[in-house]
Amino acid sequence: MSDKIFICRCEDLTKEEIEQAIDEGYKTLEELKCKLRLGMGSCQGRGCLLLARRLLCQKTGKSTAEITLPPARPPFIPVSIGTLASDKNE
Numbered sequence: 166m167s168d169k170i171f172i173c174r175c176e177d178l179t180k181e182e183i184e185q186a187i188d189e190g191y192k193t194l195e196e197l198k199c200k201l202r203l204g205m206g207s208c209q210g211r212g213c214l215l216l217a218r219r220l221l222c223q224k225t226g227k228s229t230a231e232i233t234l235p236p237a238r239p240p241f242i243p244v245s246i247g248t249l250a251s252d253k254n255e
């Protein structure tokens with residue numbers, strides 16, 4: 166059994182990979198998002214951004230208030246292509 170700890174399951178990012186990026190100088194969630202695609206999977210960060218913020222706090226000594234979450238962009242919930250393409254207003 167693997168002892169890897171997955172932080173972002175959508176993008177298969179482990180705790181070790183995120184910590185390595187922080188050690189390389191990526192000190193915000195936006196920077197980690199750009200480098201690793203953290204939070205860009207199908208759940209749009211619902212499963213990983215808070216965990217990654219906690220890692221950033223531990224590694225940088227900052228408080229959670231100092232590390233802002235990336236802005237949420239619509240759609241805020243998954244929407245099927247059929248719904249977007251439909252003429253119906255439902």
Ligand code: FES
Nearest residue numbers: 173175206212213
């Ligand atoms: S767990 Fe990271 S984007 Fe879904």
